[in-house]
Amino acid sequence: MNTLIELEKKINSELTTKINNSKILHDQLYLEINKEDLIDVTLFLKTNKDTKFRQLIDITAVDYPEETQRFKIVYLLLSHEFNQRIILSYHISENELINSLTSIFPAANWMEREVFDMYGINFKDHPDLRRILTDYGFEGHPLRKDFPLTGNYEVRYSEEQKKVINEPVKLEQNYRNFDYESPWEGTKYIKEQTDNNDKKN
Helix, strand or coil: CCCHHHHHHHHHHHCCCCEEEEEEECCEEEEEECHHHHHHHHHHHHHCCCCCCCEEEEEEEEECCCCCCCEEEEEEEEECCCCEEEEEEEEECCCCEEECCCCCCCCHHHHHHHHHHHHCCEEECCCCCCCCCCCCCCCCCCCCCCCCCCCCEEEEEECCCCEEEEEECCCCCCCCCCCCCCCCCCCHHHHHHHHHHHHHC
């Protein structure tokens, strides 16, 4: 397709019931779908003569711990022929099983393993779903927002035992506290203090 607007129209007309939302932003097309439609939508984007999204660039996730559907799964696809990018996404709850794309894009293998390792998201029909970045016996998933900042274990060399040992972190666990307010507007307590000072003056 020549333009993203034409591409958006084409995809929405061909996949009418499978696209929940579409928008063009930063020279990329964003598509929101249902997790059940991932395989059908991806196959269409890869094989259709007007799309040809034949390269999977990345798979990642975003963690929203306070939402019912905690994770947003994101796929980045590239069409070399048309020099266009598409970002597919859908939301899932914490323990949902999602389809693997390894049968369509073999490169998805390690990408899905990374998402599993970092977020604990399980992929159905993955040929080798195991950790890829963290060590054997690692507990937890480091990119979840409720993962402790100090981790659960520390690895250090013991002079007494003359070897590398794994032991629980002895520091107090500090969990991340997220402030969703805009930094441009300022936090509530600063604004309240400013308002109080203005009233006094």
